[in-house]
Amino acid sequence: MLSSLFSNPGARWATPATPVAAAVGVLLGMAASGAAHAEISDTIHPFVSVTRSYDANLLRYADNSPVPEDQRSDYLTQTMAGLSIDQPISRQRLTGQFKVSKVAFDRYDILDYTGKDFNADLEWHIGNNLDGHVGGAYSQSLTSFADFRQTARNLQVQRRENFDGGWRFHPSWRVRAGWSTQKFTYDLPAQKFNNRTEDYNNVGLDYIASTGSRVGLQVGRAKGRYDNHFLANGQPIDDSYTQDEVKLNVQWIFSATSQFQMLAGRVDRKHNFFAARDSSGLNGRGTFNWSMLRRLRMTATAWREYAAVDSNEVSNSFNKGGSLNAQWELTGKMSADFSARRERRDFIAIPGVTTFTRLDDDTKSYNAGLSYAPVTPVRLYLSAFRENRSGAASNTFRSHGVSLSARVQF
Secondary structure, eight states: OTGGGTTOTTOTTOSTTSHHHHHHHHHHHHHHHOTTOSOSOSSEEEEEEEEEEEETTTTOOOTTOSSOGGGSOEEEEEEEEEEEEEEEETTEEEEEEEEEEEEEESSOGGGOEEEEEEEEEEEEEETTTEEEEEEEEEEEEEOOSSSOOOSSOOEEEEEEEEEEEEEEEETTEEEEEEEEEEEEEESSGGGGGGOEEEEEEEEEEEEEOTTSOEEEEEEEEEEEEESSOEEETTEEEOOOEEEEEEEEEEEEEEETTEEEEEEEEEEEEEESSOGGGOEEEEEEEEEEEEEETTTEEEEEEEEEEEEEOOSSSOSEEEEEEEEEEEEEEOSSSEEEEEEEEEEEEEEOOOTTTOOOSSSEEEEEEEEEEEEEOSSTTEEEEEEEEEEEEESSGGGOEEEEEEEEEEEEEO
16 A cells, blocks of 8 residues: 555656655655754744645545445645744744645546645733733635535635633633634535634633632633525525533643643524524533653543534534544654544434435544654654544445655754
């Protein structure tokens, strides 16, 4: 499998004269010679990377699909350039990352696209008791084929702005508030009805223990607005919703090697159209972090929450799941990682639109990787994944793949 990453006879980058092959040669040459060892700046770090990947079921065709097995797979090459920033400004701190990538597919070259990922955050402080963050992000990427399977390029653009602040009016008490907005747009006409804006506002009060642990109460409201209504039998369907929530906000430090975080409580979700979809109950996410001698780090997460679905059948689901992530530093230059994730989605159906024979699915995914840094700024990464989904016949699929990447940070 690994050798086929570089021997695929149909690969458009296989000849040494192509830019991607040249880039791989340059990166591996740097890894061998250590020519990129010196950093350009303490606060600004440019980087470049090349990744070659194989996916056995790129478009996530269902198991019962008539598409032959040997026409479901594809190889892809991603070249990326960007820079990261970590700049102190007096008591403030500016961080960010800006990346641009070119992704080329060997078989499904109609999907070739340019990816963009920009984000910045300013951590601000006024005096000793007022602090918070202001930031934003922009990303452009190919929409996942897990829920929308068409041999067509469908780019999703996400924009986010956020602001939050808190006042520690007593050594043990802090009041805070936050605001954020996210906008999602799709360039494929068949998916424009999923264009939406999600706003979230919250206020909270926290008790802060002398150990740094925190327990608080948070009240919030989330509003989703869909501007392009889907037509079902000539009737426009408005998927907009309002979700009110009261949650317990916990960050508990058991020791220097173990911490627990949780934001969970009761939510009440109401939709503008078809009130039978309205629901209320427990909603939230909890995470436990554990490390041993700084060489082994593990993170376990569990969640029950609503999520948007990029599909022609449904627009929302209620998800329940868990994940386990582990990273093991084998040597000073080599590390291994593993992750396992399982999630069940219960779809919020719309009469006359949703045709699934089952209104739920179950997805299991596994990832394993090995990272090697021959010199400080150079990193090589080999990874493999497997993903299985069970549910309605048209929504059941399997896939696996492998990738190899090289990255240099200057």
